[in-house]
Amino acid sequence: MIMKALHALFLEHPTICTDTRKITENCLFFALKGPNFNGNAFAQEALDKGAAYAIIDQEEFKTSDRLLLVDDVLDILQQLSTYHRNYSKAKVISLTGSNGKTTTKELISAVISKKYKTIATKGNLNNHIGVPLTLLSIKEDTEMAIVEMGANHIGEIGFLSTIAQPDFGYITNFGKAHLEGFGGAEGVIKGKSELYDYLKTNDKYIFLNADDDIQKEKLSTYTKKMGFSTNDHHYYNIKFLGVDPYVLLEMEGIQITTQLVGKYNFPNCCAAILMGKYFNVPLEDIKSAIERYQPQNNRSQILSKNGFDIVLDAYNANPTSMKAALENFSLMNADRKTLILGDMFELGNTASEEHQAIAELAKELGFDDAYLVGGNFHDTNTTLNKFKSFEDLKVHLSKKPLKKGALLIKGSRGMALERVLDFL
Structure with a gap:
C-alpha cells in the first residue's frame, strides 16, 4: 500500500x-x-x-x-509513524540514557506543556513499537513531541532516531545498565551516543549535562548545543541546595522545592529547566511545573505506612542507580534505616561482580538492617541477610517483622519488590 x-x-x-x-x-x-x-x-x-x-x-x-x-506490519507501522511525524508541524525532542529517562521525560513534558501543546511517550513505551505509537499520537495542534527512546543493544538508538527524526536530543547519563546486551560499559556509551551521532549528522540541536565529563568531551567541538552546570559558567548555572529527602535547587535566584527524592534526580530537573529556558517558558511556570511533579509507578516514591517512611524505587535497578539510591538513603535523617534490595538484571558476566560491590557498599554505609533478595545477591559473600527468593524473604519477615523507621525498597522490575508493602 x-x-x-x-x-x-x-x-x-x-x-x-x-x-x-x-x-x-x-x-x-x-x-x-x-x-x-x-x-x-x-x-x-x-x-x-x-x-x-x-x-x-x-x-x-x-x-x-x-x-x-x-x-511487513511492523515495518509499515514504523514507516507510517515517520511519515506522520514529517507531516505534522510538531518539533520532536528525543531522549535516552541509562537512568532517569522516564522521570526526565515527564519533567520536560510538565515544563514544556506550560507554553506549548505537548504530547509525550506514555509510560515507558520507548522501543521499536512504542516510539512509532508515540509519534502517531501527534495531533494536528501538537507543537512539541517528547519521545523517550530505550535500548539494550548497539544499533537500537540509531534505528529509533531514524524513525523519530528528532529536532532536539538529550542523553540523561551513561550508566551500568543492560551491560549484557551492550557488551560492557564502553558499549553503553557507544550505543546511547547514537542519538548524538544522528543529531550531529543532521545538524540538529543538543542539550547536555555539562557536569558529565563524557557528554562534555563528546560535544566539545559541536556548536548547536545548550548545557547546564553547577560550576562551569560557560553553561546555564543551576545550584544544588541539598536533599532531605527532596531535591532543593536554585535557578536565577529562584528556589525550587521538588517532590523528588535523591541527588540523582537533580540533573533530571536541570534538563527540564534547561529546555524550558531554551523554549522561553517563563521562570515561574518552570518552577511551578517542577514543584508540582510527583513520581509514580514505584519510581522514587515517598510513602508512609504503619510507622514506616518508605522510599519505593522498585521500578528498575542497575549498578549505577543502585549505588546512587544507597548513597542518598544514607544521607537521609532517620532514627532507623532498613534496606530491602532485589537483584539487578541484564548484567551478563558482570552480574556476580556488580552484586558483590553493591552488597559491600550496603555494608559499608552501615544501615541498621539490610535484606538482599534474589539469586545473584544470595551468591554474594556478605554477612548481610540474604534470601534466594522473595518467598524466602516473606517467610522470614512473617517470623521476624521489620522494625519501624525509614525503609528503602529497590530492585529490578522483575523482582516486583513493591510486594513488600503488603506485609509491613
Missing part, C-alpha cells in the same frame, strides 16, 4: 490498536507478531469488535476488503 494513501486512512481513523483486548470504535488494528502470538490470527476479531480496518501481512488471513495486506 502506498504510504500516502495509508496515512490518509490514518487521518480518518487516528487511533492505533495492536491488542484486540483494547479495540476502540473505528481504530486501525495493526496485526503485529511476537514470539508467542500472531496478530494476523486476530485481525478479523478486531474488525468484529469495531476496528475500521486491520493491517495484516499474511495473505491467508485476507478475507475482506477491510483487511489490508502489506509485506
